[in-house]
Amino acid sequence: MKKNLLLRLMSAMLCVCLLAGTLAGCSGNKAQTDTSGETSEDVAASEEIPAEALEELTNGYDPEVDTNLDAERSDSGDASLAGAVITINGEKVTFSNSKLIADYKISPNKNNPNDPNTPHRNHKIDTITIHCSAGVTQVYAIANLYSKSATEASVNYAIGSDGKILMILEEKDRSWASSNSANDNRAVTIEVASEVNSPYAVTDEAYKALIKLVTDICQRNNIEKLVWSDDSVTRIKHLDGANMTVHRDFANKACPGDYLYSRMGDIASQVNKNLGVE
Helix, strand or coil, rough: CCCHHHHHHHHHHHHHHHHHHHCCCCCCCCCCCCCCCEECCCCCCCCCHHHHHHHHHHHHCCCCCCCCCCCCCCCCCCCCCCCCCCCCECEEEEEECCCCCECCCCCCCCCCCCCCCCCCCCCCCEEEEEEEECCCCHHEEEEHCCCCCCCCCCCEECCCCCCCCEEECCCCCCCCCCCCCCHHHHEEEEEECCCCCCCCCCCCCHHHHHHHHHHHHHCCCCCCCCCCCCHHHHHHHHHHCEEEEEEEHHCCCCCCHHHHHHCCCHHHHHHHHHCCCC
């Protein structure tokens, strides 16, 4: 009798953890088809998800073991802070990368895998999209998750709970983050380490690092002012200067969680203060 009760309790806990990861994070365990017709499988990982669930969702990813990836950087190409100049729709666009990063691990999940003639993003950067990690707090753990081709998801930058910033994709490359190719082609996507449960709070260190990183992205990409709107249609259509979007705009997700979502206006305000605009 006790054994059956224990099994039922374990099963219930697993369901709760899986539901939290699916609804909250930059990713979930259900395949999403974005507007380009490409399929990207959003995969959530939480430090509290049982081992068997992690095996199913992340192909063996273990956040307590896979934390130091210095010797495991991707061979898919050298990352460069110098960036690149790329011609997009007849216009030469200069891309660079943030010098705020402490390290990098380049994900193989980028751009349009169905079109070899598009080896980079197809739009200049004019948008910021912030995600939450739904329980993965170590930045190297986030990087390890996105280093796997089977994950079929990525972001440009990841921020750990200690404020450390890693580059996951160069800014010239489109990430697979928002369940929408048009958004990911024009946005720099950032995953911020958060708690596993709603409202998916982030640490003060991570929040401060986020402000610094977004300021740096805006300065280098000539984004003169960051504009947040509480209206999703305004955000999606970039009306009234809106240039901040969130994952929940494009998919049935809680991402970036209510903690960050409620602070998007504050993020814009602090970044604009750093940019010298009101």
